Amino acid sequence: MKLVVLGGGESGVGTAILGKKKGYDVFVSDFGIIKENYKEVLTINKITWEEQQHTESLILDADVVMKSPGIPEKAPIVKKLLALNIPVISEIEFAFPFTNAKTIGITGSNGKTTTTLLTYHLLKQGGLNVGLAGNIGKSFAWQVAENNHDVYVLELSSFQLDGIVNYRPDIAVITNLSPDHLDRYAYDYNLYIASKFRITKNQIETDYLITDHDDVEINKWFQKNKTNAKIFTFSIQQELEEGEYIEDKNFKSNINNDLFTMPMNELALEGKHNLKNAMAATAVAQLMKVRKQTIRESLSNFQGAEHRLEKVLKIQNVQYINDSKATNVNATFFALDSMNTPTVWIVGGVDKGNDYDELMSLVREKVKGIVCLGVDNEKLFKTFNGVVDVMIETTSMSEAVKIAQKMAEKGDSVLLSPCCASFDLFENYEDRGRQFKNAVHNL
Structure with missing residues (x-):
């Protein structure tokens, strides 16, 4: 039985190891670059792999394919597999x-x-x-x-x-x-x-x-x-x-x-x-x-999850809160709803089709200033310009945090709750959250 694993990340490498142990002939293919530690694991386990390409001749004769969750159904290689009726399943x-x-x-x-x-x-x-x-x-x-x-x-x-x-x-x-x-x-x-x-x-x-x-x-x-x-x-x-x-x-x-x-x-x-x-x-x-x-x-x-309404530091009686994991409107709604102090809100990133109007009443009630942190902030400006006193655009986390500090007064909070995906300026939401915490610690 031939198992092809698309994506050489955590779930892909885990699947390859289990497949090998259960007697499958395993091949791992990643269109991007596989991290060094994963390459080592694959090599030690004598599992063949490739990166920065999908060699169709090696993939399309699979009996079963495990696709990493990050690869969409509409990826060309996945479409070809499905056309050949080859099962494409998840790691689970x-x-x-x-x-x-x-x-x-x-x-x-x-x-x-x-x-x-x-x-x-x-x-x-x-x-x-x-x-x-x-x-x-x-x-x-x-x-x-x-x-x-x-x-x-x-x-x-x-x-x-x-x-x-x-x-x-x-x-x-x-x-x-x-x-x-x-x-x-x-x-x-x-x-x-x-x-x-x-x-x-x-x-x-x-x-x-x-x-x-x-x-x-x-x-x-x-x-x-x-x-x-x-x-x-x-x-x-x-x-x-x-x-x-x-x-x-x-x-x-x-x-x-x-x-x-x-x-x-x-x-x-x-x-x-x-x-x-x-x-x-x-x-x-x-x-x-x-x-x-x-x-x-x-x-x-219980200690809560990192990057989810995580209290970072209080500086000059201003509380800095890392909610980088809020990648959609609903998550940010929860975050704003839980604020009991005037809030400077750092928001923005890759918009996944957000409707910001749902946040309007909370923003009117709780937000004193907005710092936009993203490559394209047009939609945020359209929605909230005029609703809050101050709105400023930035393209780096350290700058965003410094501006937020200037806007905040004693007793306020600075909340990073981006409402968006992070891929325009950061590797992922964890990277975004860590950069926020570093920037706060450097104030």
């Missing part, structure tokens, strides 16, 4: 048959990283032998090849879900839905939503789906579609007989007639969206039979 789909471990699949437009990290934290503190993979941590396939975890918590993007055929999580979580990555879905929001719901398509009666009771799009989907899984929902708007809700400033989680209660002010994570993330993670922990005392302690001592 490839690795799934090779493990007997339970998997918890977590997706959604926002909050999935925090929910994944928090779920992993709860299960690990609960004494389970658990791995963390998907969009974060070491690749799932790599861990299946080398470790023997009983449970995996997987953060799954819509791109990873597009490449599944048989993958079936024991517990699936959909945190919420809002328009994102529409450039990859022909600007059709329904295609993106369908992609997210693929997480539950193979689930059976003994599986669980945990999702947001308050989410309009999720509710719409359930009016027309169904799942075989048992559903639990969480809400911050109404009390639920079953599932999770708020009552008298207490967070209550009633899962399979087992009630867990905790005062909201004891949760480590702040903000409404994080309350929902905590609800989703708690439901998973209860289903996995983690002790209530452990859940309570873990929810109160």
Whole structure:
């Protein structure tokens, strides 16, 4: 059996290692440059690879192809593979048959990283032998090849879900839905939503789906579609007989007639969206039979995800906050909504079809100045010029932070919440967040 891996990054190299271990003839092809450490791993494992090209004669005779999530369906090589009816799958789909471990699949437009990290934290503190993979941590396939975890918590993007055929999580979580990555879905929001719901398509009666009771799009989907899984929902708007809700400033989680209660002010994570993330993670922990005392302690001592509303420093009584992971409008909405002080907002990057009008009321209420950080800021200017007192364009992070410092007064906050992808000026959102933190430390 010949396995071709397109993309020599974390998921690609992990898949290659697992494929080799399971007796496949493996070939890795990357149209870009493969990082040195990955080249070493491939070479040590005697896996053939190429970079900066796709040699069609070596790719088109594959029995199965694992495509890295970053490669779009419309890439010429992918189109050719599909025309030849060669299966093109994701890393998750490839690795799934090779493990007997339970998997918890977590997706959604926002909050999935925090929910994944928090779920992993709860299960690990609960004494389970658990791995963390998907969009974060070491690749799932790599861990299946080398470790023997009983449970995996997987953060799954819509791109990873597009490449599944048989993958079936024991517990699936959909945190919420809002328009994102529409450039990859022909600007059709329904295609993106369908992609997210693929997480539950193979689930059976003994599986669980945990999702947001308050989410309009999720509710719409359930009016027309169904799942075989048992559903639990969480809400911050109404009390639920079953599932999770708020009552008298207490967070209550009633899962399979087992009630867990905790005062909201004891949760480590702040903000409404994080309350929902905590609800989703708690439901998973209860289903996995983690002790209530452990859940309570873990929810109160959890350190949040880097680049997600991360408090960096207070300088001259101005709080600098790194929310570089906010790459869409909905994520930035959460960030602005959680601000309790006048805010200087650093925003901009590669626009994925954003509608900034949704932020208008929050910007009027909370934002005193905007620093645009991107190559093309025209849309931001059109939307917010005249809404805030000051709006300035910059093309470097250090300049953006210095300008923000000048705009901010004692008691204000400076918030990097870009609302956009980072590829115009940075390698990725992590690079953008690190540059922001360095710039703040250099003030």
